[in-house]
Amino acid sequence: MGRYVVRRLLQMIPVFVGATLLIFLMVNVMGDPVAGLCGERACDPATAAQLKREFGLDKPLWQQYLTYMGKVFTGDFGTAFNGQPVTELMATAFPVTVRLTVVAVLFEIVIGITLGVVTGLRRGRPVDTGVLLATLVVISVPTFVTGLLLQLLLGIKWGWIRPSVRYGTFDELIVPGLVLASVSLAYVTRLTRTSIAENKRSDYVRTAIAKGLPRRRVITRHLLRNSLIPVVTFIGTDIGALMGGAIVTERIFNIHGVGYQLYQGILRQNTQTVVGFVTVLVLVFLVANLLVDLLYAVLDPRIRYA
């Protein structure tokens, strides 16, 4: 187990280097970031040259990348164009987005799995058909439509919530978290449903029932635990997607999180912000995947890592 984790951590290094290099190259392909700093006019050449020198943009690309990586390992992610260290931006953005992701994942787990179990056990009944139809609708409606609609109805028409998030506390993030989770939630429901429906007919479930175990214990201990493996995989990979892909939700609900910083970084062509944030997201993604693999062993004792 310990050796397995170490091996996985070592495997992360090439992935990490490759991913950051790719992002670094992509952001640089967009051209000279200094040109966008002076409004509707050309920066005066002396100031532009000096800014480039200061941000290290006058050096060849490979050298920029090496310097950047060297600094990253000492915890210095560079400075955004407004003079703020990128680590400071991260310190304000990541907690909010992590909270939003937690809310979203909780919704996925609680609602998604419950609905999946209910429909999986009652396959073909009206409740199953109804939920299936509902998930179809949720999957096909884009997030910004759900988001704007909920914001308009709950925030303005009925006045149940504030339409915008101000401090990013958990209670403010409930509706945005639901919107962010909606599509994945539908997938989780469908995945759980299929998995449950399939395992319901398997031998060990029949054995458990024949042993005279109470229905509740059969479902939670035997059926659900075995059916959760694909769902856990999905949710694990979804954590990374939720954190980086919240751009739309964050803009609609005025959440100053990772998505917002990335969006602004791209608009202002701020290499340091974009590469820094994406690097951390890559790490989150890798760690989430590792955790998912470790969770397999918890769910299914037959799986062992050595």
Add this chain to the structure above:
Amino acid sequence: MRGITHARWAAGAVATALAATGCGVGGASGGGNGGAVLSSSWGDPQNPLEPANTNEVQGGKVLDMIFRGLKKYDPRTGRAQDWLARSIRTGDSRNFTVTIKDGWTFSNGERVTARSFVDAWNYGASLRNNQKNAYFFGYIDGYDKVHPDSGGQRADTLSGLRVVDDHTFTVKLNQKFSGFPDTLGYAAFAPLPRAFFTDHAAWVKKPVGNGPYTIESYTRGSQMYLRKWDGYPGTDKARNDGVTLMVYTDSNTAYTDLLAGNLDLADDIPAAQLKNVKGDLGDRYINTPAGIIQTLAFPYYDKRWNTPGSKKVRTGLSMAIDRRQITDTIFRRTRTPATDWTSPVLGTGGGFKAGLCGRACTYDPARAKALIEEGGGIPDGQVKITYNADSGSHKQWVDAVCNSINNVLGNAKACVGNPVGTFADFRNQLGAHKMTGPFRAGWQMDYPLIQNFLQPLYYTGASSNDGKWSDKAFDRLVDRANAETDTARAVAGFQKAEEVVRDNMAAIPLWYQNGNAGYSDRLSHVALNPFSVPVYNEIKVG
């Protein structure tokens, strides 16, 4: 059992993660919601909030509240009035003597003296400080030494600035410029306290100025609370207790918050909401002219647009655009069809001349088609209008302009839009001379002078002359107008120069842009100044 130990371990990890994310809640400071404080929408300033480094509206909003300079532009007429200046005298439009009024201080108690200005200007001009508005000091003698185009900096201070005594300093320019005193209302010319130089990092975190408001708290990227400064010595004291500026990720969200009663003032109403705004807000919607003009400029470095006949093609294109229809339907009258190359906010005395463009800016399909054909037709049979697609509603109007041209020419492919992903990339391509056809050129004035609408855009080699238009007659007329000591004659001179722009159709004027804003029923006396910034100090709450 192996599984159980794992389960405990996993549960522990989840609990730790939850605890870790739970902390840090409520990190943003509240910023006084009591009293007559209003909240207003804001965007994250692109640059640090130094006066000579702020070149966009969001940072400009703050500077407008916490600084007062030698001159102030009247929020209604745009006319430059003496503010901290007792007088600015000159005999030759080149040597100016500035005297400052008594009794002005910064909000930290420090007196505003001649040195506060001279130090600030020297800082702004100096190359090593990376100030993006440094070129504003380019008229002052010695600028070429503190800010050379290439090579090292050869002096620390501008030789043209000299402190005479606490209340007096002199300015020597490197050329005649009669309008110079009127440019001094621009934020870049604001005075700075000693703290700016002695503890710069702390100052930038929480700027201190001499305006009607002081910054009480500033959480970067999220909000700023400005409190009324009770000791403010000026006549334009704040009529409310304070302003909370709140950063919004999107102007649509700000508008939604305004409707829900969570926000008092939203400037920049999103284009998509313009058709609802009257019904939503009624009288609480304002839509007033701002010093912004949108034009289509041309790449004169491309030979195909620099032929003797292309002038006719440009004029023809101008006449093929149904401006009125576009401003009415797409912009819902937040733009006005342009008939000259300046802006109505200048007033007729300031050089605005409605109809100066004449027939060339009037929609006339038949004449337009004929002119384009006379001029040799559109180069390569297709006009591509380049614009940045990341902000405003540029895509909508470029498509509409193209439609208008296509209809006139009876060819669905005569004009197409050419979007560029980001503003930064758009500026890059302009800088690299990559345009092959007309491109979007917006201009927001720095100060309300006709000179500011012409010289930076059409003078040979000027900083915003992205199409590299060059005309000796125009340059000569501008130089002569700058040298005039009499304002009326200077304005007339610039209008002569503007006629050269017209006769060559150097750029196609499209429309004058308005500033717009909506506010809650708690507020009254809300207005926008000619820079489309709300006049915060005049707003009354309750």
